Amino acid sequence: MGVPGVGKPRWIARFSLLSMLAVVLGGCSLPTFGAFRGATTQGQAEFKLWSWMTIAGLVVAVIVWGLILWAVIAYRRRDPDKMPRQFHSNLPVEIIYTTIPLIIVAFIFFYTVTTENKIDALAPNPAVTIKVTGFQWGWSFSYRNSAGKQIALVETAQRRPPVLAGNPTSPEYPQFVLPLGETTRIVLQSADVVHGFYIPAFNFSRYALPGVTNTFDFTPVHTGVFPGHCSQYCGLYHAEMLFSVRVVKPGAFQTWLNAESASGVVA
Numbered sequence: 001m002g003v004p005g006v007g008k009p010r011w012i013a014r015f016s017l018l019s020m021l022a023v024v025l026g027g028c029s030l031p032t033f034g035a036f037r038g039a040t041t042q043g044q045a046e047f048k049l050w051s052w053m054t055i056a057g058l059v060v061a062v063i064v065w066g067l068i069l070w071a072v073i074a075y076r077r078r079d080p081d082k083m084p085r086q087f088h089s090n091l092p093v094e095i096i097y098t099t100i101p102l103i104i105v106a107f108i109f110f111y112t113v114t115t116e117n118k119i120d121a122l123a124p125n126p127a128v129t130i131k132v133t134g135f136q137w138g139w140s141f142s143y144r145n146s147a148g149k150q151i152a153l154v155e156t157a158q159r160r161p162p163v164l165a166g167n168p169t170s171p172e173y174p175q176f177v178l179p180l181g182e183t184t185r186i187v188l189q190s191a192d193v194v195h196g197f198y199i200p201a202f203n204f205s206r207y208a209l210p211g212v213t214n215t216f217d218f219t220p221v222h223t224g225v226f227p228g229h230c231s232q233y234c235g236l237y238h239a240e241m242l243f244s245v246r247v248v249k250p251g252a253f254q255t256w257l258n259a260e261s262a263s264g265v266v267a
Contacts, residue, residue: 036201039226041219042119043203049115123217126185134195134208137237141176152260168227168242175244178220179253188214196231199245205231220247
């Protein structure tokens with residue numbers, strides 16, 4: 001038994017409208033929906049997944065809300081003394097509204113796994129390796145050479161109760177440096193409790209766990225200074241676990257690294 005009022009022309013019009021929307025969205029930059037576009041290749045991959053999933057969710061929401069509104073209006077009870085015509089089932093429609101969500105979930109699963117694998121992929125020969133250690137309440141960034149030997153160190157200047165500056169880019173907090181367009185290997189550890197290594201502009205957060213080493217790569221695509229902080233409550237001065245990352249061109253990075261290697265330690 002068919003559902004009255006739903007003819008082929010109406011479904012064709014809806015399909016055409018959605019197709020036009022997809023073409024228009026594909027030809028312009030993706031809306032951010034409040035997210036960062038990503039200052040690394042990994043962050044940009046995360047941003048694209050977020051944007052397209054949000055767009056898909058909005059399209060589904062508009063269709064569902066539209067169908068609900070249409071059903072409320074088209075099948076409202078016009079005569080208080082007469083019951084509207086009742087419909088028990090419609091097998092084609094039931095197959096459609098079961099199959100389409102399954103296809104959508106399959107696409108979401110596929111692109112989520114693909115994006116996660118891209119973000120977590122490790123380059124065979126990273127240009128830089130940095131051992132990042134979170135501790136109560138600060139960070140240390142140890143630059144290592146190919147032999148694993150420390151060649152420079154940037155760390156929290158004060159391990160006493162902090163100064164409550166509140167600005168991750170202020171001199172009270174450590175700032176590590178990355179080369180633009182080159183892959184940096186991050187080896188993340190914790191010296192005590194669970195911390196969260198989070199750089200919002202990179203669209204990236206990863207736990208620093210005691211006894212566990214997390215390894216991942218950053219490939220910056222924009223220069224600038226980007227704030228970071230601990231995203232996991234870790235004790236009294238958790239709010240003071242701030243840091244920043246500065247992305248510079250490769251030549252400037254090498255100059256900076258040579259200077260720090262000569263001086264030893266930077267606070």
